[in-house]
Amino acid sequence: MDEVLQDTSVVLWRKFETFDPTGDFFRWACGIARLEVFRFSRENKRAALPLDEQTIDAISFEHQRLSDDLTDRRAALASCMDKLSATDRDLVRRCYAADKLSRDVAAELGRPVNSVYKSLGRIRSALQECIRRTLNREASA
Amino acid sequence: MNELQALLNAWCNRQTTPEEEQRLAELIRTDADARRAYIQYMDLHAALAWTTSAESEATPIESPASHEPLPVVRPSRNVFAWSAMAACIALALGAAMFLVFADPKSANQNPKSPNAVALLTDTADAQWGDASVQPSLGADLLPGRMELVGGTAQIMFRSGAVVDLTGPCQIEITSPDKLTLLRGVLEALVPKQAHGFTVIGPTANVIDLGTAFSYEITDGGIANVACTEGRIQLVPRHGSPVALKAGDVGTVSNPAGSPTLMKLDVTLGADRAASLVGLAQQNVTPGFDADPTTMIVGVSGSGTTHSRQMTNALFGFDLPPMTGRLVKAEFVAVKAEDKIASTTAGLKVSLSMMSSDDPQATGLDAFVNGPVDAAHATLVTDHFISDQTPDQQMATADLTELVRALYADGLPARRTMWVRLSPSRPLALDVIDRINIEPKSARLHLVFESANPSRKEN
Numbered sequence: 001m002d003e004v005l006q007d008t009s010v011v012l013w014r015k016f017e018t019f020d021p022t023g024d025f026f027r028w029a030c031g032i033a034r035l036e037v038f039r040f041s042r043e044n045k046r047a048a049l050p051l052d053e054q055t056i057d058a059i060s061f062e063h064q065r066l067s068d069d070l071t072d073r074r075a076a077l078a079s080c081m082d083k084l085s086a087t088d089r090d091l092v093r094r095c096y097a098a099d100k101l102s103r104d105v106a107a108e109l110g111r112p113v114n115s116v117y118k119s120l121g122r123i124r125s126a127l128q129e130c131i132r133r134t135l136n137r138e139a140s141a
Numbered sequence: 142m143n144e145l146q147a148l149l150n151a152w153c154n155r156q157t158t159p160e161e162e163q164r165l166a167e168l169i170r171t172d173a174d175a176r177r178a179y180i181q182y183m184d185l186h187a188a189l190a191w192t193t194s195a196e197s198e199a200t201p202i203e204s205p206a207s208h209e210p211l212p213v214v215r216p217s218r219n220v221f222a223w224s225a226m227a228a229c230i231a232l233a234l235g236a237a238m239f240l241v242f243a244d245p246k247s248a249n250q251n252p253k254s255p256n257a258v259a260l261l262t263d264t265a266d267a268q269w270g271d272a273s274v275q276p277s278l279g280a281d282l283l284p285g286r287m288e289l290v291g292g293t294a295q296i297m298f299r300s301g302a303v304v305d306l307t308g309p310c311q312i313e314i315t316s317p318d319k320l321t322l323l324r325g326v327l328e329a330l331v332p333k334q335a336h337g338f339t340v341i342g343p344t345a346n347v348i349d350l351g352t353a354f355s356y357e358i359t360d361g362g363i364a365n366v367a368c369t370e371g372r373i374q375l376v377p378r379h380g381s382p383v384a385l386k387a388g389d390v391g392t393v394s395n396p397a398g399s400p401t402l403m404k405l406d407v408t409l410g411a412d413r414a415a416s417l418v419g420l421a422q423q424n425v426t427p428g429f430d431a432d433p434t435t436m437i438v439g440v441s442g443s444g445t446t447h448s449r450q451m452t453n454a455l456f457g458f459d460l461p462p463m464t465g466r467l468v469k470a471e472f473v474a475v476k477a478e479d480k481i482a483s484t485t486a487g488l489k490v491s492l493s494m495m496s497s498d499d500p501q502a503t504g505l506d507a508f509v510n511g512p513v514d515a516a517h518a519t520l521v522t523d524h525f526i527s528d529q530t531p532d533q534q535m536a537t538a539d540l541t542e543l544v545r546a547l548y549a550d551g552l553p554a555r556r557t558m559w560v561r562l563s564p565s566r567p568l569a570l571d572v573i574d575r576i577n578i579e580p581k582s583a584r585l586h587l588v589f590e591s592a593n594p595s596r597k598e599n
Contacts, residue, residue, distance in 0.1 A: 049152070049162055055170040062176050073181065074188045096189050121150035127185060 072138075073131050080130035088123050095120060144168075145175050149182045257281030258317045259298045266292035268308065286313045289325070300335040302349070304328070315341075326357040345393040348374040352387075363394040467545050468588045544587065 051059070063070075081089060094105045095116065106113040148165040151157045157165070168175040259282040269275050270288025282296060289308035296304045299317035306312065310325025321341040331338045331349040338349040340356050345364045347356055352371025358364055366375050368385040375383045375391045385391050 049166045049169070051166050051169065055166070055176075058173075059169070059176060059180065062173075063180050066177065066180055070181070070184045073184065077185065077188050092189060117150075117154045117156060120154065121147070124150060124153070124182070124185060124189075125146060127189075128182070131185070 072135055076131045076134040076138075077127065079134060080127050083130060084123065084126070088119070088126075091116070091119055092123055145178055146182075149179060153182070153186045256283050257299070258284055259296045259314055261294065262297045262303070263295035264292065265294075267294045268292055270311070282314055284314050284316065286311065286323075288312075298335070298338070300338055302329060302331045302335040302338040305330075322356055322358055324358050324360075326355065328355045329353065342393075344378050345391075346376045348376060350374060350384075354385075361394075363392060366391045366393070 081092070084092070091105075091109075094108070103113045106116045109116070145165075145168055148157070148161055148168070151161060152165060165179075169179050261276050261278060261280045261282055264278055268290040270290050276282065276287075289306050289310045289312075291308040293308065294306045296306065296314075298304070298314075298320075302318065304312075304320065305328040307326050310327065311323040312325075312327070313321040313323060315321060318335060318337060319339045319341065323343075327340070329338065329340060329347075329349065330353045331351060333351050336349065336351045340347045340349075342356065342358055342364045343362055345366070347354060347366055350372040352373055353369045354373050355367045355369065356364070357366075366373070366385065367390045368387055370387050372387075373385050375385050375393070377383075377393050383391060
């Protein structure tokens with residue numbers, strides 16, 4: 001499955017370089033993603049979670065309902081990134097932005113891949129928590 | 142970290158086992174809180190990839206930990222980058238991603254174009270006809286004409302339908318579920334939620350029934366429609382709609398530019414042709430499709446086991462009611478051979494290839510058309526007669542005349558015409574590997590000129 005993902009990501013991210021970063025990325029990305037999912041899930045069942053149609057509808061509904069919330073959360077993310085330790089921020093940047101596989105990132109840092117994965121999970125949880133607090137603070141302010 | 146968090150983390154890392162994916166899906170299905178957490182987590186995941194890669198494009202990454210500058214990197218082949226993209230996907234996860242489009246609220250996040258009906262999702266060397274309007278990747282597309290001079294472009298409609306254009310190509314976007322193809326070729330991929338997506342052409346429309354298809358308007362105005370998956374409805378300007386299934390190919394033309402003359406050919410895909418074999422063995426003729434100008438099917442032979450016997454196949458056709466002046470009658474055998482079916486589904490081969498010096502075939506997926514060669518087929522009129530005599534044989538060059546004569550004779554309610562392939566001249570076609578062509582189905586095309594020009598503006 002990783003190969004398929006790799007192949008697809010090549011197609012997908014090739015376009016990234018020509019995309020104007022000031023544009024509405026999410027709409028574009030989701031447009032592409034929607035297509036990729038569609039193509040993908042026909043060939044590769046594990047590209048998508050095994051969700052039934054009703055659940056997908058429920059997710060869609062919830063996603064629409066949350067759209068303002070998600071916008072706020074993305075805004076809060078920026079300040080939360082600043083609150084990360086330099087090491088964590090570096091790891092996020094390396095893993096998310098690098099033109100490399102995560103195992104290469106791990107090798108670069110002299111760490112086992114699993115520990116990189118674990119750190120990423122911890123960082124994402126910390127960011128979630130920070131975002132939650134930021135929004136709570138804003139709500140009570 | 143609770144179970145849900147752990148699963149979400151593993152999913153974003155692409156570390157999940159199928160069992161874990163099942164479990165995650167189960168949580169999302171049954172628990173509204175889990176659903177919300179999932180959406181938020183995936184959105185974070187996507188946002189991280191986007192903001193981080195946007196930064197890395199703008200400036201070299203300074204590594205505060207090591208004080209060593211890292212090279213500028215681009216978010217290409219990165220599993221994380223991809224899986225962030227998969228956030229959207231994730232949300233969609235099959236979900237047909239919904240919403241970004243389906244949700245009018247989020248569609249209006251970009252207030253520049255509240256009337257956008259589509260989005261430009263991809264381009265490669267695209268040159269647009271109107272130099273003053275060069276849509277950029279991710280641009281909203283409003284209703285209107287677009288001309289692609291060269292390169293390719295991909296448009297996603299709000300309905301979810303995705304259309305790939307190859308220049309030169311001219312289209313007019315009408316609404317979220319409709320577009321007009323004026324010239325050129327497009328391929329459409331239509332997910333389930335966009336059923337009913339319609340491509341309008343000069344001679345025929347295609348209504349999608351959840352599938353993938355391609356549609357080409359040639360310079361001569363001929364419409365070639367191929368259904369590559371699922372099912373579509375081909376609706377000629379004149380005549381009744383025809384359902385096409387995967388592998389089927391439909392061609393609509395109006396010979397001599399006559400607005401009242403419409404010709405529709407349908408070539409059945411290998412699977413469908415094969416499935417009709419049984420019918421013909423009982424000498425039952427499936428008869429007409431709804432359109433009286435076209436007669437589809439009439440399959441003969443003994444199926445997949447003895448394809449060679451089909452060189453002596455007999456094809457029976459019920460003649461349609463006369464709806465105008467008969468212009469042309471044509472007999473075509475259609476190949477459907479299992480071993481190359483995957484690359485040649487819908488391959489249409491005329492019997493004349495045997496004597497053709499310059500086959501137009503350039504590959505296995507080429508379409509080869511031509512009239513029936515008299516050396517390979519004989520026509521047996523009225524009834525099937527086992528010992529055909531010379532005066533019962535007719536060169537197919539005269540097929541039109543023969544059919545006309547049959548009609549002139551006063552056509553009874555039901556009259557069957559038979560075409561038999563010559564046993565002494567098996568069909569062969571020089572295409573790449575000299576694959577023997579064994580026709581499994583055949584069609585009779587009758588082209589009528591309408592006597593009633595009032596349908597012209599239809």
